[in-house]
Amino acid sequence: METGTKSGEVRVEKVGGKSMVTKCFSKYPLKFIIPKKAGPSKTDSVWIYSLTYGGGIVSGDVISSGLYVGDGSTTVLTTQASTKVYKSLGSKCSEQLFEAEIGSDALLVVIPDPVTCFSTARYSQKQVFRVVPGSSLVLVDWITSGRHESGEVWDFNLYKSTNNIFFSDGQPLFLDTVLLEQGGIAPLAERMQDYRVIAMVVLLGPKLRHVQIRIQEDVKTMMSGQLRVSFSSLNCRKKPNPHNTSPDKPALVASCSAFGPKRVGVVVRIASMTTESVYSFLRHQLEDLEPLIGLSPYC
Amino acid sequence: MEIGHVSKKPAHAASSLQWSQWQLLDSILPTGGFAHSFGLEAAIGTHMIGGSEDLRTFVVHVLENSGSLLLPFVYSASKSPDANTLHNLDRMLDAMLTNEVGRKASVAQGSALIRVASAAFLEIPSLKMIRERFLGSGTVCFHHAPVFGLICGLIGLDSETSQRAYVFITMRDVISAATRLNLIGPLGAAVLQHQISDVAEAVVEKWKNRAADEACQTVPLLDTIQGCHAYLFSRLFCS
Numbered sequence: 383m384e385t386g387t388k389s390g391e392v393r394v395e396k397v398g399g400k401s402m403v404t405k406c407f408s409k410y411p412l413k414f415i416i417p418k419k420a421g422p423s424k425t426d427s428v429w430i431y432s433l434t435y436g437g438g439i440v441s442g443d444v445i446s447s448g449l450y451v452g453d454g455s456t457t458v459l460t461t462q463a464s465t466k467v468y469k470s471l472g473s474k475c476s477e478q479l480f481e482a483e484i485g486s487d488a489l490l491v492v493i494p495d496p497v498t499c500f501s502t503a504r505y506s507q508k509q510v511f512r513v514v515p516g517s518s519l520v521l522v523d524w525i526t527s528g529r530h531e532s533g534e535v536w537d538f539n540l541y542k543s544t545n546n547i548f549f550s551d552g553q554p555l556f557l558d559t560v561l562l563e564q565g566g567i568a569p570l571a572e573r574m575q576d577y578r579v580i581a582m583v584v585l586l587g588p589k590l591r592h593v594q595i596r597i598q599e600d601v602k603t604m605m606s607g608q609l610r611v612s613f614s615s616l617n618c619r620k621k622p623n624p625h626n627t628s629p630d631k632p633a634l635v636a637s638c639s640a641f642g643p644k645r646v647g648v649v650v651r652i653a654s655m656t657t658e659s660v661y662s663f664l665r666h667q668l669e670d671l672e673p674l675i676g677l678s679p680y681c
Numbered sequence: 682m683e684i685g686h687v688s689k690k691p692a693h694a695a696s697s698l699q700w701s702q703w704q705l706l707d708s709i710l711p712t713g714g715f716a717h718s719f720g721l722e723a724a725i726g727t728h729m730i731g732g733s734e735d736l737r738t739f740v741v742h743v744l745e746n747s748g749s750l751l752l753p754f755v756y757s758a759s760k761s762p763d764a765n766t767l768h769n770l771d772r773m774l775d776a777m778l779t780n781e782v783g784r785k786a787s788v789a790q791g792s793a794l795i796r797v798a799s800a801a802f803l804e805i806p807s808l809k810m811i812r813e814r815f816l817g818s819g820t821v822c823f824h825h826a827p828v829f830g831l832i833c834g835l836i837g838l839d840s841e842t843s844q845r846a847y848v849f850i851t852m853r854d855v856i857s858a859a860t861r862l863n864l865i866g867p868l869g870a871a872v873l874q875h876q877i878s879d880v881a882e883a884v885v886e887k888w889k890n891r892a893a894d895e896a897c898q899t900v901p902l903l904d905t906i907q908g909c910h911a912y913l914f915s916r917l918f919c920s
Binding site for chain 2: 653
C-alpha cells in the first residue's frame with residue numbers, strides 16, 4: 383500500500399542492538415505518540431500510542447495504517463482510552479485497516495482498550511499480520527456493548543472485526559471475523575445473552591510460551607470450577623423458574639484453544655458481564671510480559 | 682435412439698439422485714454425527730440452558746452461526762467439486778475454526794463422511810481418488826463443510842439444495858443431542874424441529890451463495906462456550 387493512501391506508518395528496526403523507530407508518519411484523523419521512554423531503560427521496546435483526533439472515530443472515517451517490526455525488535459501498540467465509535471450519519475460505515483509485518487525473533491504486542499460503539503454506529507476493522515517462523519505476537523481485540531450508563535446495550539448497527547495472520551508465503555495461519563449486526567435472524571442482544579464485553583487474546587510465537595502455558599492452566603482451573611455436570615442436576619422438563627432469572631451464569635466465561643503447526647499459537651475467547659473483570663483478567667494474564675516490554679499491560 | 686428411451690433418462694437420473702440425497706441426509710449414515718452436541722453440553726454446563734425457550738434460542742443461534750461461518754464453504758465446494766478447491770477450502774477453514782473443540786469435531790465428521798461416501802457412491806470414482814490422494818499427502822484435514830459440499834456437488838445436487846441440506850443436518854444433530862442430554866423428549870424434539878424449519882430456511886436465504894472469504898461468526902458467544910467443552914468433568918459428547 384503506497385504511503386499516499388495511508389493515514390499512518392511506523393517502522394521499528396533494531397539499530398545498534400536497540401529497537402528504534404526508523405520511520406513514523408501519521409496524518410489526520412490518526413496520530414501516533416511515541417514516548418522516548420515507556421519503561422525501564424534496560425528493556426528494549428518501543429511503545430506506540432495510537433489516537434484519533436476528537437477522541438473517537440467519526441461516521442465515515444477511513445483510517446489505514448501499517449507497521450513494520452524488524453528482526454529482533456520489540457514493539458507495543460496501544461491506545462490511551464477506549465476507542466469510541468460515534469453514531470452513523472446516513473448509514474455511513476467507519477473503517478480501520480491495520481497491516482503489520484513481524485520479523486524473525488521480533489515481538490509485537492497489540493494491547494488496545496476496548497472498542498465502544500455508540501447507538502446506531504457502523505464500524506468495521508481489519509487487522510492483518512504477516513509472520514515468519516520465530517515471530518511473536520500478542521493481540522488483544524475487544525468490544526463492549528456500548529455506553530451502558532446511557533442505556534445502550536448492544537445498540538449499535540454494525541460491528542465487524544477481522545483478524546488475519548498469514549505466513550510469509552501467503553498461507554493462512556489464523557483467520558477470524560466477527561460480525562455483529564442489528565436485525566439478524568436472532569436479535570443481537572439475545573445472541574450476547576447477559577454478557578456486555580467480548581474479548582479475544584491471541585498469543586503466538588516462541589517468546590510467549592510461558593504466557594501460553596499459564597493462561598491455559600488458569601482458564602482451565604477457573605472454568606472447571608464453574609461448570610456443572612450436565613446430566614444429573616438438570617431437568618428441564620420441570621416447571622420453569624418463576625422468577626425467570628439465571629443467577630448461575632458465570633460472570634466471566636473463557637476458553638482457550640491451541641492453533642497452528644506444532645500448536646504455535648493459543649487463542650483465548652472471553653465473554654464477561656463487566657468491563658472491569660476483563661481488564662483484571664488481562665492484567666493478571668499478561669503481567670509476565672513486563673520483562674519483555676518494560677511495563678505490565680492494562681495497569 | 683428411440684424417443685421413449687431418451688425421455689426415460691432424465692427421469693431416471695432425477696429419481697436416482699433422490700435415493701442418493703436421502704441416504705446422504707439420513708441420520709443412519711455412519712458419520713459419527715451423534716458424538717457431537719455443537720456446544721450444547723458445554724452450554725448446559727455454563728448455565729445457558731434454563732428451560733425449553735433457552736433450548737430453542739440455542740438451536741437458532743447454532744443455525745445462524747453455522748450459516749454465516751460454514752455455508753460459504755458448502756457453497757464453494759458444491760460449485761466446484763474438485764480436489765484443488767477442496768484443498769484450498771480445507772486450509773482456509775482450518776485457519777478459521779479457531780476453537781479447538783469445534784475444529785476437531787469438523788475433521789472427525791468430514792473424514793468419516795468422505796470415507797463412507799467413497800465406499801458407497803462407487804459410481805463417482807473421483808471421491809475415492811480425492812480421498813486417497815489427500816490421505817497420502819496429509820495436506821487436507823477433511824473438514825466437514827467443504828467435504829459435504831464436494832459430495833453434494835459430485836452426486837448432482839444443486840448448490841442451493843446442498844446449502845439447505847447442510848443447515849438441515851445441523852439442526853437435526855443439535856436437536857438429537859438435546860434429546861440425549863435429557864433436555865427434551867423425542868416427541869418434543871420432532872415438534873421443535875418442525876417449528877424451527879421456517880427459521881432454518883431464513884438462515885439459508887440470508888447466508889447462502891457467499892464466497893469463503895466472507896465467512897464470519899455472528900454468535901461469538903457460542904465459540905467461547907463450545908471451547909469450554911474440554912473443561913467439563915464428565916461428558917457425554919466429544920464436542
